[in-house]
Amino acid sequence: MDATELLVCIKCRKGQDIPADDRRPGRALYDALAACALPEGVTLRAVDCLQNCDHGCSVALRGGNRWTYVFGNVDEASQADMLIEGAALYHATQDGLIPWRARPEHFKRNCVARIPPLTFSDPETTP
Amino acid sequence: MDATELLVCIKCRKGQDIPADDRRPGRALYDALAACALPEGVTLRAVDCLQNCDHGCSVALRGGNRWTYVFGNVDEASQADMLIEGAALYHATQDGLIPWRARPEHFKRNCVARIPPLTFSDPETTP
Secondary structure (H helix, E strand, O other): OOOEEEEEEOOOOOOOOOOOOOOOHHHHHHHHHHOOOOOOOEEEEEEOOOOOHHHOOOEEEEOOOOOEEEEOOOOOOOOHHHHHHHHHHHHOOOOOOOOHHHOOHHHHHOEEEEEOOOOOOOOOOOO | OOOEEEEEEOOOOOOOOOOOOOOOHHHHHHHHHHOOOOOOOEEEEEEOOOOOHHHOOOEEEEOOOOOEEEEOOOOOOOOHHHHHHHHHHHHOOOOOOOOHHHOOHHHHHOEEEEEOOOOOOOOOOOO
8 A cells, every 4th residue: 555644734823823932733733643653654744834724733644646635623632543543544545535434523524625646537528 | 847737626516506417616617727728838637526615616736846736716707817827827836836926816815725745845843
């Protein structure tokens, strides 16, 4: 199975005023994930900004010829385990599409966008 | 310059009830773009769903080792030219970051998310 990256926006303020020297919520989420045992094949990476600033904290899953998914509204204090579970489910797919029933509830309701893999079939567009 | 893809969600309903046999706003946007002269190096591609359904119509720009950008709230009737201009500006960059002042106003205010290129520098995350 091609490697999966779990990307975490570490600049996320969650719309709050954060003193310059304080740890931001996005960074707290990254730290919480870094303290977890990651599923085999999944790499955690920090990103400076995923520009989903109105719905932070935000993460993305990508890798191989899978659809890339961006999820928002992640709670840094309580949802690291959910992300780890979701990343494992994502990594187990060929195309990035976790079966709906298996998908974490948070993923169902907080998908911000998805991007097709580099190789994908064009849908029918003849008039 | 590496090729750029302009991806258009053709399933977008813009939150409206659309009769099954009617052309959806997303498809109308695709058709409007398909009728335009595309900048050199830019390919137009239809996508079944970018899952930015609360803020449609939606498009993405990607290609080469650039950041991928997703933009929402595109008006299918009036903004094809803006997207063509934005795609040309994006394609002219190495990294996908259109200089702020040159960025179309719509891009400034309607970026849904961005995804780093496959190769990117990890920000500092040592404690």
